[in-house]
Amino acid sequence: MRTPSVQACVLGNMSVGKTRLLKKFLNTYENPRPTIGLDSVILDANVTYKGSQRPFRIRLFDTAGQERYFSTIESYVKKCKVIMICYSLTEGNPMDVFSKWLVKVKNVMDADKIKLLIVGLKADLVENLLQCNNFLTVNRECIKRNLNHMTCSSIEGDSSDTILEKLKTLASTFAVETFDSNRLTRSVTVTLPSNTQDTKSGGCC
Numbered sequence: 678m679r680t681p682s683v684q685a686c687v688l689g690n691m692s693v694g695k696t697r698l699l700k701k702f703l704n705t706y707e708n709p710r711p712t713i714g715l716d717s718v719i720l721d722a723n724v725t726y727k728g729s730q731r732p733f734r735i736r737l738f739d740t741a742g743q744e745r746y747f748s749t750i751e752s753y754v755k756k757c758k759v760i761m762i763c764y765s766l767t768e769g770n771p772m773d774v775f776s777k778w779l780v781k782v783k784n785v786m787d788a789d790k791i792k793l794l795i796v797g798l799k800a801d802l803v804e805n806l807l808q809c810n811n812f813l814t815v816n817r818e819c820i821k822r823n824l825n826h827m828t829c830s831s832i833e834g835d836s837s838d839t840i841l842e843k844l845k846t847l848a849s850t851f852a853v854e855t856f857d858s859n860r861l862t863r864s865v866t867v868t869l870p871s872n873t874q875d876t877k878s879g880g881c882c
């Protein structure tokens with residue numbers, strides 16, 4: 678049986694650190710160039726299904742923050758089951774997460790049917806999160822809207838591992854749905870009417 682694949686993507690303004698985060702997931706460290714359109718990476722994951730470990734894959738799309746590319750990436754975003762919206766803890770308008778990116782997501786899909794994760798990046802540049810205006814603003818909105826909110830640095834420490842684990846956990850829900858639907862498909866029994874054989878043998882062939 679083919680390994681199921683769950684599609685996911687990373688959205689957010691230019692230069693917030695989306696590509697650097699994906700490179701950290703893959704343990705590659707070169708400084709990224711601005712993304713043009715979109716790229717994708719494959720991540721391997723496992724989930725416990727009916728008492729045993731089953732593998733699945735996550736196809737994770739890295740998207741350009743530049744507005745002009747959104748029409749190109751929209752058709753990929755539509756098919757994603759997990760969406761990470763990233764923002765910088767140190768620059769830009771943190772409310773873009775909701776007024777721009779979440780609105781775009783809701784315009785192309787039913788946000789209740791997917792898993793959303795909001796991620797504040799460049800945590801190494803912040804001394805105290807509890808005094809960080811971007812963090813506090815986004816956190817307040819996430820609590821109101823009951824959204825997952827995490828922070829990380831793609832440069833220092835291992836906080837990106839926690840984000841990767843969370844991504845895998847969110848995606849595993851959809852992998853399990855695929856296992857369940859495969860199981861149901863396999864167990865369907867089709868009973869043919871008793872005269873089918875006669876009808877066929879009396880036909881033209």
Ligand SMILES: Nc1nc2c(ncn2[C@@H]2O[C@H](COP(=O)(O)OP(=O)(O)OP(=O)(O)O)[C@@H](O)[C@H]2O)c(=O)[nH]1
Nearest residue numbers: 691692693694695696697711712741742799830831
């Ligand atoms: N200090 C610090 N710098 C970071 C971090 N993540 C990314 N950067 C830097 O921020 C700059 C932009 O990072 P990218 O990953 O290219 O940003 P992006 O969101 O992919 O940008 P676009 O592709 O243009 O949408 C690069 O110089 C990165 O090295 C981080 O966690 N900490």
Ligand SMILES: [Mg+2]
Nearest residue numbers: 695696711712
């Ligand atoms: Mg990029």
